[in-house]
Structures are given as structure tokens and as C-alpha cells.
Amino acid sequence: MRSNILKYTLVTLFVVMGSVNALAQNAVDPNREKAIDSLALEKVRDLGKYIRIIGNKETPYSESTRVMDRAEELFAPDSEMGVSSLAREEIEYYKVREYFQRLRALNYDKVTIEWYDIHYISDLERQPDGRYVGVVTIYQKFEGRSGDQLSYKDTTKKDITIYVEKKETQIAGRTIEFWDVILGDIRVSETSI
């Protein structure tokens, strides 16, 4: 957790330091957008790491609960996962915590979750309240084994909402403005691959 705070702080400061012009215009400068994209990807990668730990059958219950807490902190309140499969195109909706709990409870002896080395980050669009919103797309490979047998395998596309917000903090009596990134709803769809 401590290393995460340090990591986000470093990335966030990088976003702050180069953001003076952007803040003056109250808009995201293209160069800053790249820094924000990096911060968003960091959070998305952390989510991936947490999902792997939660899904891993060797993770002790108390540890997976702690990781769920950490993972939830990446999200805006009330964020949901909308899940569909090839067999069922209707989207089923779960609160983030419920999704993690379902993942932990999957009835396999061994679960392997990996992410493909492909991602796509959308442009940032401004919404009516002034915050910016974007979508990061990643692909996840899931394998569930019972004994030595592969019981279930899929590849899902995850379209992850990111909210980018200008915030303020006090450092040594000075007010510093910075851009923060928080995750929102995630659309999970099974691919035909």
C-alpha cells in the first residue's frame, strides 16, 4: 500500500509539475494528457494485479479481503461492473465489491488471470460538471482448472471508465493543484477470440 502511495504521488507530481499552463486554461493540455494516461494506466495495472490476487486460489481469505479493500479504493463510489458473455448478450450488473467476491468464490481448484499486452486509451472528454472522462480498454485471459483439467477459459474485453479531476492539496503552506484519476464503471464483455 505504502509503495502504491509513493508511486501515485510520483506520477501525480509529474502531472502537477507540467500542468501550470493546462490549469491556467482549465483544460487538459495534450502533453499533460499523456501524463494523465500514464497515471490512469498505473491504476488500471494495479487493478489487474489485485484481480489476479483475488482470483488466485492460493491467496488466504484475509489477504484477499484486504486486497479487495485496496482495489475498491481505486474506484469512484457506486461504480459497477456490467458483464456479458457470448452466450448471453444482456448485461448483468454487479457492484465492484460484489464482482470481486464472485471472483473469489469461483469453484475452480486453480485460476489463472493474465492481461494481454494490448491496451487502448481514449481521448479525454469533458462532462457537464467540468470533470474529464475517458475509457481504457484492456483484454484479460482467464483459465479455471479443476484438478489437472482445464474447465473454463475465456478472453474478456474490459472497458474501464476513468475520471480525471482537478484537485488541490497543501504542501508546505502552498496550495498545489493537480490532476487525479479515479476508476469508474467497467464494461466486461466476452470476446470471440
Add this chain to the structure above:
Amino acid sequence: MSRLTLLTSLLFIFFFQGVQAQIVSEDEEIERQLLASTKQLNQFFNRFNGEEDTKGRKFEPDDRQYRSERIRKRYLSILFDEENAEFSEDLLKTFIEQVTDKDNPQFLSLRSPEWFAVVNTTFKYKGKEEPLTLYMQIQQEGLGYEWVISDLVFEPYNTLFDKQRGETKEFLHPMSHELDFMNLRKALVKGGSPESYTLADFKPDLLTVFLYEVKMGLLEFQTVNRLNFHFFSIDGWYFQLNNFNRPGYNTGWLISDLAQVNDSQKEALLKIIYDKK
């Protein structure tokens, strides 16, 4: 060589030129397909406009490749569904020539005019799950933009206000005023035809009915089933975008319908899409 084979070869060359012949693992093959896929509508716009490279990295506006005609022509040729679509290659070529015209290039974005989403949903209505189609548009609001509902089609509403005309319709007789309209008591009843007692040109506002029923809890949102996008943003053209979830290189958000349309054809097409009589 069929169009499909030709396109698949083109896609492969476009995305992986320079990759030498080698044994490719299953994961590498999947990643190549995912890279080629038009993963978001945002990516469709960026490819259409020639604003990103093959890895999805955005060009800076001062990059000579940014919106270059050459890049755009290569991208545009892969933004069409090659498996099911039935438009001719000539039509496709004319479209690409028009949007990449040196003197008047045309681009797309979230803020382009005249495009909308059609969202097929399921609602629970009177204890039953019912399909309901929402028409969504982007509009400017506050400090940014938002998607809003502009219209809907819901089968139970189709006949709800079907008003009869002429001799057989129900009516309040022309001397009702002398009786202080006491016959309203018989006219306005549950399960009746209150629309019969409206002006001849009465047109129900079904969106208001829908909003009322959602507010009252009579219509309960269940899920989104699928969606597609319709564009009239390019002068004289209509095209539709669908998401193709299938193996291969021609996947994701692709143009599935393309037609040249004049003003009257556009009106007729809009009526069909919006399911208006």
C-alpha cells in the same frame, strides 16, 4: 482473390509490416488480432481521421502523419465490415475519395453533427420483460458534453393512443357544455380511450409518457442488449456502425451499412430508423 482474403491480407500488412516470417504463438496471434480491432468508437474516429498510429498512439497535431491523406486512406479501407456488408467497392471508393478530398477533407468526432446511437434495452413493464429502443444523442451542457435520450420506441405504447376518427369514434356530444360536461365522468375512465376526446391533430409525446412511467416505477430498467450508431455527418452520406465481436482482423466498430443519400432519402431513412409511420 476474394475481397475478404484481400482485405485480411491488407490488414495483416498494414499492422505488421516488417514482421519477419516466424512461428507465432497463440497469444501473439491473439494480440495481433486485438491490435487490429477497432476497440472503441473513439478509435474509429481516430482511425477515420488519421490521428493515431497502428499501435493506437496519437499523433501530435504538428506530426506530418497527423490526418495525412495517405494514412487516412489506409485506415479507411479497414473500417468496413467485410464479412456481411453488401455495399460495392465502387461506393466504398467514392466515399473514401470524398472524405479524404485534399480541398475539403471531412472528419468525425464526438461533437460531429447528425449522428446518434440506437440502444436496444429491456425494461420490466407490468410484470413482464419488454424490449424498448432508446435513441440517444450527444449534447453540450454545462462545462462539457452528455448523452441524452431523444426518442424511444416501445411496442406497448404503439397502440396506447391510437385514436379513432370519424363516425365510429367515441366523443363528447356537442351539447355537453349545457350539462356542465357531466359526461366527462363516463369518458375519462380507466382502460377507456381518453385520447378520443382530444384535438384532431393530437400527437402523444411518448418520451414524456416514458419518463413519467420510469419516475412512477412502472417501467423498470433491466439491461442493455446491444447498440449501434447511425451517421449523417458526412455530406450526402449515411453509414451505420456496429460492433463485430468475432475472431480475425476485421473486428470491433466497423461500418456495416453505407449509402449515398439526398435530402429526401435521408428523411425517409430517418423515419425508418426511428420507426415512424
